[in-house]
Amino acid sequence: xxxxxxxxxxxGTVTKxxxxxxxxxxxxxxxxxxxxxxxxxxxxxxxxxxxxxxxxVNRSVEGADASQLTKLxxxxxxxxxxxxxxxxxxxxxxxxxxxxxxxxxxxLVSGAIALPEADGSIKxxxxxxxxxxxxxxxxxxxVISLTPNATExxxxxxxxxxxxxxxxxxxxxxxVKEVKKQEGDVLLTEAELVVSAGRGLKGPENWGIVxxxxxxxxxxxxxxxxxxxxxxxxHHEHVGQTGIAIxxxxxIAAGISxxxxxxxxVNGSKVIVVINTDPEAPFFKAADYGVVGDAFDVLPKLNEExxxxxxxx
Amino acid sequence: xxxxxxxxxxxxxxSKIDFTDNNSKFxxxxxxxxVNPYDExxxxxxxxxxxxxxxxxxxxxxxxxxxxxxxxxxxLAIGADNAVRINAEPGDAYFTAHQIAEYAKANAFxxxxxGKETINYNGSQIGGMVAExxxxxxxxxxxxxxxxxxxxxxxxxxxGGVEIVEVNTPFVLSxxxxxxxxxxxxxxxxxxxRTKPLEVIEPVPCDDLTxxxxxxxxxxxxxxxxxxxxxxxxxxxxxxxxxxxx
Ligand SMILES: Cc1cc2nc3c(=O)[nH]c(=O)nc-3n(C[C@H](O)[C@H](O)[C@H](O)COP(=O)(O)OP(=O)(O)OC[C@H]3O[C@@H](n4cnc5c(N)ncnc54)[C@H](O)[C@@H]3O)c2cc1C
Ligand SMILES: Nc1ncnc2c1ncn2[C@@H]1O[C@H](COP(=O)(O)O)[C@@H](O)[C@H]1O
Numbered sequence: 001x002x003x004x005x006x007x008x009x010x011x012g013t014v015t016k017x018x019x020x021x022x023x024x025x026x027x028x029x030x031x032x033x034x035x036x037x038x039x040x041x042x043x044x045x046x047x048x049x050x051x052x053x054x055x056x057v058n059r060s061v062e063g064a065d066a067s068q069l070t071k072l073x074x075x076x077x078x079x080x081x082x083x084x085x086x087x088x089x090x091x092x093x094x095x096x097x098x099x100x101x102x103x104x105x106x107x108l109v110s111g112a113i114a115l116p117e118a119d120g121s122i123k124x125x126x127x128x129x130x131x132x133x134x135x136x137x138x139x140x141x142x143v144i145s146l147t148p149n150a151t152e153x154x155x156x157x158x159x160x161x162x163x164x165x166x167x168x169x170x171x172x173x174x175x176v177k178e179v180k181k182q183e184g185d186v187l188l189t190e191a192e193l194v195v196s197a198g199r200g201l202k203g204p205e206n207w208g209i210v211x212x213x214x215x216x217x218x219x220x221x222x223x224x225x226x227x228x229x230x231x232x233x234x235h236h237e238h239v240g241q242t243g244i245a246i247x248x249x250x251x252i253a254a255g256i257s258x259x260x261x262x263x264x265x266v267n268g269s270k271v272i273v274v275i276n277t278d279p280e281a282p283f284f285k286a287a288d289y290g291v292v293g294d295a296f297d298v299l300p301k302l303n304e305e306x307x308x309x310x311x312x313x
Numbered sequence: 314x315x316x317x318x319x320x321x322x323x324x325x326x327x328s329k330i331d332f333t334d335n336n337s338k339f340x341x342x343x344x345x346x347x348v349n350p351y352d353e354x355x356x357x358x359x360x361x362x363x364x365x366x367x368x369x370x371x372x373x374x375x376x377x378x379x380x381x382x383x384x385x386x387x388x389l390a391i392g393a394d395n396a397v398r399i400n401a402e403p404g405d406a407y408f409t410a411h412q413i414a415e416y417a418k419a420n421a422f423x424x425x426x427x428g429k430e431t432i433n434y435n436g437s438q439i440g441g442m443v444a445e446x447x448x449x450x451x452x453x454x455x456x457x458x459x460x461x462x463x464x465x466x467x468x469x470x471x472x473g474g475v476e477i478v479e480v481n482t483p484f485v486l487s488x489x490x491x492x493x494x495x496x497x498x499x500x501x502x503x504x505x506x507r508t509k510p511l512e513v514i515e516p517v518p519c520d521d522l523t524x525x526x527x528x529x530x531x532x533x534x535x536x537x538x539x540x541x542x543x544x545x546x547x548x549x550x551x552x553x554x555x556x557x558x559x
Contacts, residue, residue, distance in 0.1 A: 094487075099444060108442075121526060131330050131531070138521065139523075177466070292542065
């Protein structure tokens with residue numbers, strides 16, 4: 001099997017999700033990585049520890065234009081004779097993987113959560129994480145878009161030579177006018193720990209206790225839909241069926257009832273802690289640990305206890 | 314401006330999810346079907362708003378059997394001018410995208426809008442495939458769109474923020490939250506929808522590239538461990554030593 005993995009190096013760094021995609025590819029076959037953007041060769045060096053035989057880097061193609069990226073990736077796939085092309089199912093993957101799939105007439109498995117089985121079938125998330133679908137690809141080539149944080153990242157050593165790669169990609173069809181970076185330190189989609197709150201917090205002025213806890217943990221913050229709808233919190237924090245889906249190792253939910261549409265975005269989390277004054281809140285059924293109590297009392301206490309733990313170690 | 318809005322049918326967000334026929338098919342018994350929220354709330358409503366201010370037309374397209382017609386009428390009731398149904402069971406994303414792209418190319422639409430994803434199979438695949446098959450730009454996960462002549466300015470989500478981009482028609486976009494506000498159809502709209510044109514077209518031949526062979530439900534969660542609010546130290550202990558997540 002010859003595998004091509006596309007990774008996004010936004011901001012010039014290789015993310016954990018990218019390492020996951022490379023390591024996933026290397027467990028399937030001989031893996032080449034293709035990437036674009038202003039990224040240091042030293043940053044790409046580490047990919048050899050996750051199984052990259054070769055890294056092809058193009059420094060001129062911008063991420064916004066999915067059609068140029070598609071041409072770049074298709075050219076790389078041709079050069080290495082790839083039969084499997086892997087993306088991370090994040091914002092970039094969602095923009096580019098379907099184009100590459102249609103271009104190569106290669107069946108697309110989106111949201112994969114496991115390695116292919118011996119018969120080629122691949123497990124994916126469907127119904128917003130409420131079920132799994134086992135998918136088969138019938139075309140000779142395939143594209144797999146991997147759910148972030150769903151598979152184990154293995155260290156596999158390989159040659160990892162870095163080469164410039166500049167095929168003909170045409171002119172951009174999309175012009176970027178402005179980029180607005182999200183404020184806040186930890187990216188929600190990349191976060192291993194997430195502290196989230198809902199309407200139970202009563203108003204935006206009360207989010208200090210959520211942010212304090214997140215800061216202590218090095219966690220990202222999230223919220224339920226009504227909270228972002230009323231403008232208490234920014235839209236990009238909204239998780240759930242109509243927001244973003246996340247799979248952190250720990251999801252702490254305070255003052256969120258646990259409606260089915262909310263659960264749809266967080267039920268892939270490894271451990272869920274629910275803090276709610278109402279012992280009948282549906283979220284407790286989906287939780288691993290629960291505290292029946294007032295978020296205004298419990299969140300600061302939790303913050304203090306975690307600081308104590310951190311002081312010990 | 315000619316807008317084409319892709320409308321799909323999905324189970325209501327509160328539906329119980331289970332499977333029949335040896336776990337190979339979604340169990341539709343007792344399930345209520347709705348227009349996929351991203352298609353209805355964001356893609357359709359933004360197309361209608363732009364048509365209302367700039368002129369033009371809004372056509373919807375659905376790849377699906379005759380049983381999809383109630384949800385197509387709902388889209389007409391919200392305000393679309395006319396609808397097209399490609400008379401086929403939607404196969405995989407490639408099959409569906411192929412049908413939409415063929416129709417869009419033949420009828421010279423300026424903007425093709427899809428939803429961010431269908432909430433049942435969550436592929437987020439069709440918009441990008443349609444764009445590639447049509448050879449146009451694709452703005453994935455657009456949260457705002459304005460048009461000035463043939464030039465559109467869009468805001469789109471990107472990893473770690475948003476990007477403001479410009480693109481000329483024709484192009485394809487997938488619509489995410491922020492684009493528009495949900496519209497509830499009124500009585501007049503519902504009455505008018507009954508007589509609006511709904512054209513049925515036979516599919517063009519195309520093979521599926523993928524299929525679902527079976528489905529599984531996640532394992533039941535074990536009972537929640539409750540910790541007393543006066544003993545949060547114990548919660549931290551469990552998270553550190555038992556769950557090993559902090
Ligand atoms: C089609 C559709 C899509 C949707 N998509 C999403 C989605 O993507 N994401 C999403 O989140 N929702 C979504 N929703 C909305 C969802 O159904 C719920 O309405 C929403 O999740 C409720 O938000 P909440 O839990 O913050 O508020 P509420 O339901 O009002 O719950 C507040 C909770 O806080 C508790 N509480 C109150 N005071 C305190 C206190 N002092 N301390 C601790 N707990 C307290 C209460 O007991 C209650 O359980 C969707 C709905 C529809 C119809
Ligand atoms: N059968 C269909 N007919 C028309 N449009 C569809 C169909 N299925 C999906 N779409 C459109 O494609 C978008 C993305 O779907 P998906 O790629 O399945 O997640 C949806 O939000 C719809 O706008």
